[in-house]
Amino acid sequence: MTEIDLHGMGLFDAKLKIIENTTRAYNSGWKGLVFIHGYRGGTAIRDYIRSKHFAQDLASEGLNVHMKLDTSKPGSTSIIFP
Numbered sequence: 001m002t003e004i005d006l007h008g009m010g011l012f013d014a015k016l017k018i019i020e021n022t023t024r025a026y027n028s029g030w031k032g033l034v035f036i037h038g039y040r041g042g043t044a045i046r047d048y049i050r051s052k053h054f055a056q057d058l059a060s061e062g063l064n065v066h067m068k069l070d071t072s073k074p075g076s077t078s079i080i081f082p
Helices: 011-027 044-049 052-060
Strands: 002-005 032-036 068-070 076-080
Touching: 002 011, 011 032, 011 044, 011 052, 044 052, 044 076
Parallel strands: 002 032
Antiparallel strands: 032 076, 068 076
16 A cells, blocks of 8 residues: 655644545545554644544545544554445
């Protein structure tokens, strides 16, 4: 899966990159994405990806994505499209 590095980004810029890449990946038929967000410098980006707000933001962009999250690694979150 393609990895998207979000290290050093603020939450606002990270949200834009997350939504843009998720939309592109889903519409292109990719199997999923791995967002590298880290965990020692704060958890705002990780918490956003793992929250219902992420799915709501995608829906507000017109994308009703069915996805599964793999949260087994503390520094990354994988999104898997069924």
